[in-house]
Amino acid sequence: xxxxxxxxxxxFQDLLRPARYKVYYGGRGSAKSWSFATILVAxxxxxxxxxxCAREIQLSIAxxxxxxxxxxxxxxxxxxxxxxxxxxxxxxxxGSLFRFAGLRDNATKIKSFEGVDIVWLEExxxxxxxxxxxxxxxxRKADSEIWISFNPDEPEDPVYxxxxxxxxxxxxxxxxxxxxxxxxFFPETLKEEMEWDRSHDNAKYLHVWKGKTKQRPDSxxxxxxxxxxxxxxxxxxxxxxxxxxxxxxxxxxxxLWVDEDARRIYIDYEAWKVRCEIxxxxxxxxxxxxxxxxxxxxxxxxxxxxxYMNGKDFQVWPAKKGAGSIQDGIEFVNSYETIxxxxxxxxxxxxxxxxxxxxxxxxxxxxxxxxxNNHTVDAVRYALESTRGAQAGVx
Numbered sequence: 001x002x003x004x005x006x007x008x009x010x011x012f013q014d015l016l017r018p019a020r021y022k023v024y025y026g027g028r029g030s031a032k033s034w035s036f037a038t039i040l041v042a043x044x045x046x047x048x049x050x051x052x053c054a055r056e057i058q059l060s061i062a063x064x065x066x067x068x069x070x071x072x073x074x075x076x077x078x079x080x081x082x083x084x085x086x087x088x089x090x091x092x093x094x095g096s097l098f099r100f101a102g103l104r105d106n107a108t109k110i111k112s113f114e115g116v117d118i119v120w121l122e123e124x125x126x127x128x129x130x131x132x133x134x135x136x137x138x139x140r141k142a143d144s145e146i147w148i149s150f151n152p153d154e155p156e157d158p159v160y161x162x163x164x165x166x167x168x169x170x171x172x173x174x175x176x177x178x179x180x181x182x183x184x185f186f187p188e189t190l191k192e193e194m195e196w197d198r199s200h201d202n203a204k205y206l207h208v209w210k211g212k213t214k215q216r217p218d219s220x221x222x223x224x225x226x227x228x229x230x231x232x233x234x235x236x237x238x239x240x241x242x243x244x245x246x247x248x249x250x251x252x253x254x255x256l257w258v259d260e261d262a263r264r265i266y267i268d269y270e271a272w273k274v275r276c277e278i279x280x281x282x283x284x285x286x287x288x289x290x291x292x293x294x295x296x297x298x299x300x301x302x303x304x305x306x307x308y309m310n311g312k313d314f315q316v317w318p319a320k321k322g323a324g325s326i327q328d329g330i331e332f333v334n335s336y337e338t339i340x341x342x343x344x345x346x347x348x349x350x351x352x353x354x355x356x357x358x359x360x361x362x363x364x365x366x367x368x369x370x371x372x373n374n375h376t377v378d379a380v381r382y383a384l385e386s387t388r389g390a391q392a393g394v395x
Contacts, residue, residue: 006042008035011182014174015039015147021173023148023163026211029180029190032149036120037065037072040147043118044096045082050116051098054135056126058102061088065122066100103131110134117144124150124159132158155213167248179210181345198227198342206352219355219365221330222377225338227348232257232268238290241383242298242316243375244305251276253285253296254347254379258336258387265338265384270376272346278305282312297382319382329381332388338380347376 012035015022024032040051053065069090073083084091090098103110111134113119119139121127139146152160163175180186180194197205205227206212236257245251255269271287273280285291292314298306300318309316340347353373357366 006038008038009178009183009185011176011178012036012039014176017174018143019145019172019174021146021148021163021170021175023159023173023175024178025148025150025152025160025164025176026178026182027151027180027207027209029183029186029194029209030178030211031183031185032178033065033068033122034072036122036147036149037068038076040098040118040120041069041072041076041078041083044092044098045078045094048092048095049097049118051096052113052116052119053098053100053122054103054119055122055124056102056104056128056131058100061100063102064100065120066090066098069098103135104128111138114138114140117141118147119145120147120149121159122149124148125153125157126150127157127159129158132162152207152211152213160213177211198348202227202348202352206349210349212349212353219358220352221354221356222334222338222351224334224336225340225351227340227342229342230266230268230339232266236266238294239383239387240288240291240294240296241319241379241381242285242296243379243382244299244302245274245276245375248274250274250346250375251281251284252346252375252379253288253291254344254376254383255288255290256380256383258384263336265333265336265380266341267338267344267347267380268341270344270347272376278308281305281309282314285309285314297385299378299382319385326381329384329388330377332384333377333380344376347380350374350376 009031012024015036016039024036026032043049044051053069055064058064070085073079073085073090079085082093088100101109101113110131116139119135136146148159148163150159152164155161155165163170163173169175180190194205194209197209207214239256239258240253242253243251250272253271254267256265256267258265269288271284273284276284294315296314296316297319298316300321303318306316306318338351340351342348350373354377357368358364
């Protein structure tokens with residue numbers, strides 16, 4: 001039997017686990033299509049599989065992923081010896097078969113695919129609700145799987161709304177965001193493009209490279225900030241802010257300082273971890289230089305955590321939360337220009353994603369704040385409480 005050296009980024013190893021849905025989404029340069037094609041070729045070489053590669057619109061075979069699969073077959077040494085590439089399909093010597101199809105306005109053809117083992121929906125952000133509603137119940141063979149790869153576009157796109165947006169993940173689904181920083185083979189040419197966008201157009205950077213959905217500019221809450229490398233002076237007064245995680249929410253710590261003359265806030269370090277147990281928080285916070293030397297202002301909703309951290313030689317003080325404190329804190333931050341160091345990747349993500357709710361019927365932006373993508377933002381607000389209080393004459 002042909003030996004295959006399967007080299008794909010670690011983030012895609014879960015594609016080898018059984019699951020009804022395998023959903024990988026994210027930005028450009030993450031190797032989603034390359035990894036899907038590589039693993040599907042390996043699986044089809046290992047045992048007979050019927051694989052359907054589908055997208056919303058396929059006017060010709062040139063619109064499909066067939067060329068990518070052919071390239072991977074050749075690179076893996078399986079061209080001719082194991083797979084035969086025909087004009088509209090790929091056939092394996094063991095009976096494996098790759099077929100390709102467009103889904104839009106093709107209900108009859110879709111219903112003929114019930115015997116397939118795996119469906120790969122490429123560019124799945126373009127898959128319509130009508131196509132999904134016909135395809136999903138059609139793929140009903142025992143242990144059949146639906147693989148979905150896409151770069152997010154609009155939050156209302158069906159695959160995003162069904163698999164990414166819900167707070168409760170389906171138990172039979174593997175759902176992963178993958179981006180360029182998950183790809184050890186990320187090419188230098190793309191890295192230069194990414195770095196340019198991160199420095200000059202953060203909204204584009206977050207959408208194209210970090211897999212965020214498009215955001216209406218008027219719905220974004222953090223308005224006056226940018227990403228830039230800088231050196232930290234030796235004589236600044238550091239401010240630390242912490243937000244405690246719960247369930248899928250992260251525990252995070254940020255370090256910043258304020259240049260009052262320039263009206264700038266500089267954020268130079270962060271620590272961030274999802275499902276961080278209380279006993280692991282000290283080690284997490286020690287990732288930020290000076291975290292044991294300076295006062296940390298933290299979310300007051302977890303007094304037990306504050307007490308625990310003080311017992312571990314940190315100096316943690318509860319934030320003074322109250323009516324209007326969120327809006328007041330946001331407006332205070334927006335009254336400065338915030339400079340975020342590129343290493344603070346989660347702070348960058350959240351500053352670019354924190355937004356107001358929109359009316360689902362009209363699309364109008366409301367005054368209501370969406371309680372998502374705000375953990376580092378909250379930590380920044382807490383860190384600045386003493387500065388705000390001093391300016392108001394109450395500290």
